[in-house]
Amino acid sequence: MANIEDLEQLFQLQNETLATEFKSWLDLDAPAGRAPLAKAAIALANHGGGAILIGMREVSNAPIGSYPRPAQINRYTADAVNAAVNRYADPHIHCELVHLNHPISGNEHAVVVVPGGQIVPVMAAKGTDGEILAQKVYIRKPGPKSEEPFTAEEWRTLLDRCVRANRDSLLEAIRGIVQGHSLDSIAQAQIDELLKFTEVSRDRWNERLEPLPKDDPARFPLGHYEQSFQVLNVSPAQDLRSLLGHLRKASEVRLTGWGPFVVLDRRPIGPVPVGDAIEAWVGDPREEHRDGRHCDFWRVRPDGFLYEIRSYDEDFTEKAEPGTAVDLTIPIWRVGETLLYVARLAKLFGEDPEISVRVQYDGLKGRRMSALFDWRYLSYDRECFVGTVKMQGQARASVIEDNLAEVLFPLLKPLYDAFDFAPLSLGMVSEEIAKFRNNRY
Structure with missing residues (x-):
């Protein structure tokens, strides 16, 4: 549905x-x-x-x-x-x-x-x-x-x-017979490099926020999640214009209503060159009809680094009080769709490059994981007792495209474990992937 x-x-x-x-x-x-x-x-x-x-x-x-x-x-x-x-x-x-x-x-x-x-x-x-x-x-x-x-x-x-x-x-049929494991660990040097880019990008986001009131929805006061990527061992895009062309090409495949690294061609929320990167901030206060749910900020460099920060969908639904919930299946949809986007983009840099992945969820303490939007059943809601969960890994672009469930399952496991070991199985991940890949949103 x-x-x-x-x-x-x-x-x-x-x-x-x-x-x-x-x-x-x-x-x-x-x-x-x-x-x-x-x-x-x-x-x-x-x-x-x-x-x-x-x-x-x-x-x-x-x-x-x-x-x-x-x-x-x-x-x-x-x-x-x-x-x-x-x-x-x-x-x-x-x-x-x-x-x-x-x-x-x-x-x-x-x-x-x-x-x-x-x-x-x-x-x-x-x-x-x-x-x-x-x-x-x-x-x-x-x-x-x-x-x-x-x-x-x-x-x-x-x-x-x-x-x-x-x-x-x-x-999908083969997965029912043979279940692979396709997420690799990241070398410490790559972790450090990706974390450095993440921190710089987060600082850029905070600079954008500085003039806004403390309670402005673009600050994501109830929590947010950020995703960072590095496309490894590829030649950089020729320039920022070429990079923007790559981003547009990767965005041609649309799996849900509001996808990752959204490119909106109008001021003031369209992508702009800032130093050595392209940035876009949908939360710009000059945007007349902005709301807290759609205030994404993203930043991409020609050498294959990507960063995006977004609010929680669960904070903008009548099914739960803002700041109290995480849906059982939304992390699969949101992170899974972003991985596929980055895999498409990576193949525009090189034939089949490796991709380092870092995902961080903030504002989790006290939230409960429940089945808000899906037919799936939870015997009881699962509470989280930590504020932040960090996840990381590495996979080749073709592996992400062909074996997304095997990549996504181990990547998201720490998040579900933090919610009192909420249920997560390879079969569940595979079924949800099939839904959004077939545009059943």
């Missing part, structure tokens, strides 16, 4: 993204309404998944805004949405439907969540009035827009994504 809180953040977007499309209200009882929905869903499925927000345009190509559903259009159902999409899509796509109220207008909107993980390209089985053409494949392109792939690079990207999805399915 899609994460409601992540989907609600889509209302804050100023423009469409490669993984998000805004549509006017569509009459799903008519071909003119079904066809554009199907075309968007096919393109998003081939892109790796995403979301379609219905009712965010009055008419096609109009400015983005919240518009009420016309009286003549019935409230959408999941059956109607999937029937409209699968009238055209081959193979069929099973989309989720979520109804959400716009935070300002109060209008109810339909959000169609399109899954990724396709092992073959999805094509249109039939056409309608030029809106969608039979036997055509659609993908998402910069603009953003949904069009056919024309270049060799566009086809290669699409086919690579399908091959990877098929490989992931096979690897």
Whole structure:
């Protein structure tokens, strides 16, 4: 099931993204309404998944805004949405439907969540009035827009994504038979080097915070976690512009609503050059609609060092009092997604480099680990009696991509142990990874 809180953040977007499309209200009882929905869903499925927000345009190509559903259009159902999409899509796509109220207008909107993980390209089985053409494949392109792939690079990207999805399915099956252990220890010299970069980056974050009030949410007063990485033995990016290109490329794969090292192309929260690094601070006080949940700060250097600090999702949900909880599965999702991001980025530096990893959770003392957002069962909540937990390790980029569960399980074990030995198994980690890799958020 899609994460409601992540989907609600889509209302804050100023423009469409490669993984998000805004549509006017569509009459799903008519071909003119079904066809554009199907075309968007096919393109998003081939892109790796995403979301379609219905009712965010009055008419096609109009400015983005919240518009009420016309009286003549019935409230959408999941059956109607999937029937409209699968009238055209081959193979069929099973989309989720979520109804959400716009935070300002109060209008109810339909959000169609399109899954990724396709092992073959999805094509249109039939056409309608030029809106969608039979036997055509659609993908998402910069603009953003949904069009056919024309270049060799566009086809290669699409086919690579399908091959990877098929490989992931096979690897998940193999894990049930053979369980590997793929996280290596870090040499002390590398620990020291990564820690030095972490401390410098943390100081840069504190410099940004200095003029803010002591209770400002961007300070993460209830706690936060930080992740640091070093891509080992690679040639540095040519310059900061080239590095930014690498970051954008790694961000093309989107697994959850708000991913790691988010690149937002607007002032004052977009990435900027600062000395020998690129920095981005979503918590900049000049950002009109900022909130404590989305005040990430990150810093990346051309020589393969990365740092990011983020708040706890659990402090921004009605399911728990702020500062009191850690969800049983969110660390798997957040750290796992970041590892995959860094592995993609690392392969842009070198063929298959080693990556050093350091993760630190702060503000844990007194928090309880419980199953807030998942069907998983805990016989009782597990309390943490220490304020900070540090985790570290090292793995090759290909090992992270192909054996993420085996990397993530030992890396996160100290965190779960700190919560009164909360349950964590390789099977549980593998199942959660499969969920977010298939865009089931």
